[in-house]
Each structure stands twice: as structure tokens, then as C-alpha cells.
Amino acid sequence: MMWQSVAxxxxRLLIAALFVGGALQKTQPQAVMDLLAGRGMPSWLVWPALAFNAGAALCLVLGVWVTPVALALAAYCAFTSMFHYIPSDPWQMTIFVKNWAIAGGCLALAVAGPGRFALGG
Structure with missing residues (x-):
């Protein structure tokens, strides 16, 4: 059905927009580097995260490798949710829950595939 292909x-575009924003945020890396260091992780991980965010977003926009990319994004969202698990901070807990909701959307996209309007499957 046409509406399903449009949907x-x-x-894909809405989820990609989120990860484009994530990539752009990492071009000013200090806040992310501090967050990583605060969790005992190497701050240089900001760079592969930036590349992953940008590359995954591009794949979703173009509709290429949607299933594996969406699965990888779901895992990424699940992993990065740990940075926001701060029960004493309602704002961070909202972000924590949103990460899991985005992971769910990515899983649904992985099942559905790219749809009709895509360069590849």
C-alpha cells in the first residue's frame, strides 16, 4: 500500500534526523568526551560514535542496509541509555526512556525494511 511506503x-527520515543531530553534536566533542571519561571510557570514542551516527543516518535516508543498520542503532540506543540512567534526575530519566523508545522504533524499522522509496534493501 502506498501509505505504508510513505510511512x-x-x-526512516525522522529516525535519521535524530542521528544527524547526534553526529553534529559530536563535532563539538568536549561534553561527550567528559561524559565518556566520567564513565571510565576513553574519550576518543566520540569519533567512532560520530562516524556511526552520520553513516547510519545516511543509510536510513537512502534506504540502504536498513535492517542491519536499524538493528545496530537499536543496540546503540540501548547501550547509550546507560549514560542517562540517573534516577534522581527526572530529565535524564526521560532521555533514558526515550532511548529505549527509539530502540523500539529501530527494531520495528528493521522488521519492516526500507519500503518502496529506497535505493536498496
Whole structure:
């Protein structure tokens, strides 16, 4: 059905927009580097995270490798949610829950695939 193909395209674009924003945020890396260091992780991980965010977003926009990329994004969201698990901070807990919701959307996208409006499957 046409509406389903349009809905999948919109879903891909909306999820991609989130990861484009994540990539852009990492171009000013100090806050992310501090967050990583605060969790005992090497701060240089900001750079592969930036590349992953940008590359995954591009794949979703183009509709290429949607299933494996969406699965990887779901795992990424689950992992990065740990940075926001701060029960005493309602704002961080909202972000924590949103990460899991985005992971769910990525899983649904992985199942559905790219839809009709894509360069590849």
C-alpha cells in the first residue's frame, strides 16, 4: 500500500534526523568526551560514535542496509541509555526512556525494511 511506503520513508527520515543531530553534536566533542571519561571510557570514542551516527543516518535516508543498520542503532540506543540512567534526575530519566523508545522504533524499522522509496534493501 502506498501509505505504508510513505510511512516507512517518513520513519526512516525522522529516525535519521535524530542521528544527524547526534553526529553534529559530536563535532563539538568536549561534553561527550567528559561524559565518556566520567564513565571510565576513553574519550576518543566520540569519533567512532560520530562516524556511526552520520553513516547510519545516511543509510536510513537512502534506504540502504536498513535492517542491519536499524538493528545496530537499536543496540546503540540501548547501550547509550546507560549514560542517562540517573534516577534522581527526572530529565535524564526521560532521555533514558526515550532511548529505549527509539530502540523500539529501530527494531520495528528493521522488521519492516526500507519500503518502496529506497535505493536498496
Amino acid at each position: 516507512l520513508l517518513v520513519a
